[in-house]
Amino acid sequence: MKDQPNIAVIGAGVIGMTVAKLFQDQLRNANITVIAEKYSADTTSDVAAGIFKPGTHFKGSTKEITKKWLTDSWHFWQDILKSPDAEQMGVMPLGSYIFSKENYHVTRNHLIEGLVPIYRPATKEELKMAPEGTKFGSYFSTLKVECERYLPWTGKTLVERGAKMIRGKVESFASLSNYDLVFNCAGLGAKYLCNDYDLVPIRGQIIKVNAPWVKHALYGDYDTYIIPGLNGMVTLGGVRGFDSYNLNYSKYDAADILERCCEFLPDLKNAEVIAHKVGLRPHRMPVRVEPELIDGLKVVHCYGHGGNGVMTAPGTAIDAVEIGLNFLRSNVRNKL
Ligand SMILES: Cc1cc2nc3c(=O)[nH]c(=O)nc-3n(C[C@H](O)[C@H](O)[C@H](O)COP(=O)(O)OP(=O)(O)OC[C@H]3O[C@@H](n4cnc5c(N)ncnc54)[C@H](O)[C@@H]3O)c2cc1C
Known part of the structure; x- marks a missing residue:
């Protein structure tokens, strides 16, 4: 392996920035270049509320890998929460309720019930916080990551330690043939x-x-959620449009979201609206974290995190970085 290998990271969303940061932590002499069309505040990652509550469909290539990604991610964020930089990095603890009028199963989450410190049924008193007719509920302790803070903080740290940030579109892997290793963290661009x-x-x-x-x-039926953040900013959602490429704001979706959220907290209708945002979750089953030799170029893919990318970025990045380091050290020149 060269003394100062040249590493390219495609993408400056939560996945690319976390991979770049963790790789730099492991190999401080590497020349790292992040190449991205969009940076914070314009990535999908900036749209996310960033709560640690994986969709129960979230998966890696095996159950063990899925569990490892979630466990590693949880501990990564917990370590930040214990540090004085937590708020500056956009990481905060958060208590959360899931309520349902109709379906007990949506109040359960097998992926985190054994991971977070508290996951319990809601009490009768707590069920009264939800709209009339609510039969089922859970309370759990979790955390939230605001990418509007986490991405600039990570970018600043990377640059201070010598990484470069370039704005531009990568049209093909062939255009990166001068790099020793490429991480593909392009989200939907992949x-x-x-x-x-x-x-x-x-x-x-x-x-x-x-x-x-x-x-x-607070989570309710039909993808309704109210998620408080730092500085009094609250995220109201949501909608899920499968296979939709529409990045335009819809006033109908906004009205529907507000109506559903006001069923929980009627005073939200008087809250000052700061912004409407739209994003396309890069959904793939399973999430792709694997090496590939493309015409002699060593590429490690890390994309397809769907609606779970903020919370699971560290776990998948730890694996991607380890795969990348082994790949870099290997003499493989042919297809894997
Ligand atoms: C409404 C909404 C709510 C969400 N809520 C949560 C939540 O509560 N918790 C959670 O964990 N997740 C949540 N998510 C999901 C989360 O936002 C995504 O999983 C995550 O942002 C994916 O990160 P990424 O880095 O892969 O993609 P992105 O943030 O989209 O970043 C991709 C990067 O790659 C660059 N790129 C792409 N193609 C190219 C190319 N050819 N050349 C150069 N650059 C390229 C882009 O410019 C960008 O910099 C939510 C998403 C949405 C839309």
Whole structure:
């Protein structure tokens, strides 16, 4: 392996920035270049509420890998929470309720019930916090990561330690043949770079409102959620449009979201609206974290995190970095 290998990371969303940071932590003398069309505040990662509550469908290539990614991610964020930099990095603890009028199963989450410190049924008193007719509920302790803070913080640290950030579109892996190793963290952009038809957009839309009096995250039926963040900013959602590429704001979706959220907290209708945001979740089953030799170029893919990319970025990045380090040290020149 060269003394100062040249590493390219495609993508400056939560996956690319976390991979770049963890790789730099492991190999401080590497020349790292992040290449991305969009940076914070314009990535999908910036749209996310960033709560640690994986969809129960989230998966890696095996059950063990899925569990490892979630466990490693949880501990990564917990370590930050214990540090004085947590708020500056956008990481905060958060209590959360899931309520349902109809379906007990949506209040359970097998992926985190043994991981987070508290996951319990809601009490009768707590069920009264939900709209009339709510029969089922759970409470769990979790955390949230605001990419508007986490991405700039990570970018600053990377640059201070010598990494470069370039704005531009990578049209093909062939254009990166001068690098020793490439991490492909292009999110939905990987669909075109890799001709990956398993990667599908799931459209989301949210409203950011100023409502500092909201203290807990609340989930309801039909993808309804209210997630408080730092500085009194609350995220209201949501919608899921499978295979939709529509990045335009829809006033109908916004009205529907507000109506559903106001069923929980009627005072939200008077909250100041700060922004409406739309993003396309890069959904793939399983999430792709694996090496590939493309015309002699060593590439490690890390994409397809769907609606779970903020919370699971560290776990998948730890694996991607380890795969990358082994790949870099190997003499493989032929197809894997
Ligand atoms: C409404 C909504 C709510 C969400 N809520 C949560 C949540 O609560 N918790 C959670 O964990 N996740 C949540 N998510 C999911 C999360 O946002 C994604 O999983 C995550 O952002 C994916 O990160 P990424 O880095 O792969 O993609 P992105 O953030 O999209 O970044 C991709 C990067 O690659 C670059 N790129 C792409 N193609 C190219 C190319 N050819 N050349 C150069 N650069 C390229 C882009 O410019 C960008 O910099 C939510 C998503 C949405 C839309």
